[in-house]
Amino acid sequence: MTNNIKLLIEFLGGLDSIFDNKRTYSVEVDNDKIKTLKDLIFDYIVKELLVKPEDNYSIYIQDETIRPGILTLINDVDWELEEELDYVLQNRDVISFTSTLHGG
Amino acid sequence: MFTPPSNPVNKTENLKVSQLCELCHSRKAILKRPKNLMKICKECFYNVFETEIHNTIVSNQLFYPGEKVAVGASGGKDSTVLAYVLKKLNEEYKYGIEITLLSIDEGIVGYRDDSLATVKRNKEQYDLPLEIISYRDLYNWTMDEIVACAGVRSSCTYCGVFRRQALDRGAMKLEISHVVTGHNADDMAETVLMNILRGDVNRLEKSTSIMTSSAGSPVKRSKPFKYSYQKEIVLYAHYKKLDYFSTECTYAPEAFRGTAREYMKSLEAIRPSCIIDIIRSGENLVLKPKKAKKVTTKFKNIKKNDNMEMEVKPNGTISLFKDGNRCERCGYLSSNRICKACILLEGLEKNRPQMQLENDTSTDGKAKLMRDLENLTF
Numbered sequence A: 001m002t003n004n005i006k007l008l009i010e011f012l013g014g015l016d017s018i019f020d021n022k023r024t025y026s027v028e029v030d031n032d033k034i035k036t037l038k039d040l041i042f043d044y045i046v047k048e049l050l051v052k053p054e055d056n057y058s059i060y061i062q063d064e065t066i067r068p069g070i071l072t073l074i075n076d077v078d079w080e081l082e083e084e085l086d087y088v089l090q091n092r093d094v095i096s097f098t099s100t101l102h103g104g
Numbered sequence B: 001m002f003t004p005p006s007n008p009v010n011k012t013e014n015l016k017v018s019q020l021c022e023l024c025h026s027r028k029a030i031l032k033r034p035k036n037l038m039k040i041c042k043e044c045f046y047n048v049f050e051t052e053i054h055n056t057i058v059s060n061q062l063f064y065p066g067e068k069v070a071v072g073a074s075g076g077k078d079s080t081v082l083a084y085v086l087k088k089l090n091e092e093y094k095y096g097i098e099i100t101l102l103s104i105d106e107g108i109v110g111y112r113d114d115s116l117a118t119v120k121r122n123k124e125q126y127d128l129p130l131e132i133i134s135y136r137d138l139y140n141w142t143m144d145e146i147v148a149c150a151g152v153r154s155s156c157t158y159c160g161v162f163r164r165q166a167l168d169r170g171a172m173k174l175e176i177s178h179v180v181t182g183h184n185a186d187d188m189a190e191t192v193l194m195n196i197l198r199g200d201v202n203r204l205e206k207s208t209s210i211m212t213s214s215a216g217s218p219v220k221r222s223k224p225f226k227y228s229y230q231k232e233i234v235l236y237a238h239y240k241k242l243d244y245f246s247t248e249c250t251y252a253p254e255a256f257r258g259t260a261r262e263y264m265k266s267l268e269a270i271r272p273s274c275i276i277d278i279i280r281s282g283e284n285l286v287l288k289p290k291k292a293k294k295v296t297t298k299f300k301n302i303k304k305n306d307n308m309e310m311e312v313k314p315n316g317t318i319s320l321f322k323d324g325n326r327c328e329r330c331g332y333l334s335s336n337r338i339c340k341a342c343i344l345l346e347g348l349e350k351n352r353p354q355m356q357l358e359n360d361t362s363t364d365g366k367a368k369l370m371r372d373l374e375n376l377t378f
Helices: A037-049 A053-060 B042-059 B077-093 B112-126 B135-139 B143-150 B155-173 B185-198 B201-206 B230-239 B255-270 B274-284 B297-306 B340-349 B366-375
Strands: A004-012 A024-030 A070-074 A093-099 B068-072 B098-105 B130-134 B178-180 B220-222 B309-312 B318-321
Touching: A004 A037, A024 A037, A037 A053, A070 B230, A093 B230, B042 B077, B042 B230, B068 B077, B068 B155, B077 B098, B077 B112, B077 B230, B098 B112, B098 B135, B098 B155, B112 B130, B130 B135, B130 B155, B135 B155, B143 B155, B143 B340, B155 B178, B155 B340, B185 B201, B185 B230, B185 B255, B185 B274, B255 B274
Parallel strands: A004 A093, B068 B098, B068 B178, B098 B130, B178 B220
Antiparallel strands: A004 A024, A070 A093, B309 B318
16 A cells, blocks of 8 residues: 655745646655655656746756745745755645745 | 635644744744844744834834825735735834825736736725826837837836836826835845946945935835845745735846846855845945046036036937936936937837847838827728
């Protein structure tokens, strides 16, 4: 039996434009393979959700982490307070990415 | 339609002391302030964020009781948070100001029409009056038409010049002499950096002032978010679930500003205080006084008599330069004989944009033809 966890992934602040114009993704991932936020971003979001990765990868990722200017929140908490990429995912976590790189 | 961000269900049950807010020591910290790396909770964040803006307003005496103030509202994150916070502070601290939302419709289909829909919702949500001024009404051109005529590369030049004037005219129409804008600390640091990189020393000194007004102008501008980090503004909007519009303009920002912005963001990732540090550096820069220009005897006399300066334009014409002058064509305040907007408009009408950056391949009279075709009726 696989060990699945449910997650809610949100792309806000205009970031949905590189994720098929969809703001919210309710997903189920295999917790044996995807354990940390790093696994989720690089083995799931980039591979499964990102549209046209050849063009859009650099809008989302820079220097092997989330691009500066995109706010990452784990259950509404700044990821800087949650070990960033090493955060260990829990069932029913809400992960949100908000772009701030646009006009005000 | 506005969709608020989801509410997380997972809560940490056993908190370590190190996870607590460094201000109230009782709730879980949810963000690290870029300014001072302090970890604080949501409640304390609201409080600190609003209080800092209040302090900025009070220490710079931005408002006086009974003043009518227009918020330059684009529907974006900064102006939406500004309208919300200003209304809140006005009620809490009794500034006694009257707030109006003032929006500019540049006429960019797929961008401004959607963002104006957000402003219209904000009008209802915050119960504030709204005035929309359009480029179409003021200049008889929309940005879409200007881009079709002058090319996408110079779009920001046109838009910037026209917007500045449109905000002033909108304010004057409403008999308001104070426009507040949502420019934040990141924007200001970016501008300081750009002026340094371009060697634009004249703008460098002015770029960090919180309040600006040209001599003789009835409308002043101020930036209450001068010291507010973009990250905190976005987080504030996120936690308060404010309805804001977040799409980049169809005519992407100037390449230079875009690069400066990315550079700032990369710097911020390494050293978050650098944004406020750049502003402080800008504030404390004082240029050495300019050397008096050599003037010929003939011009000297004019200067003595009329207190006027001459400006020689590249095409050989001379215009009288005096702060507080009015444009000969539209009557708008202008340091030159003809204001920048009128010069740009003239260029557009002739389909010869002044600020052309690339070889324009469009044929002569294309713009006129387009406008004529538009006015055709059967």
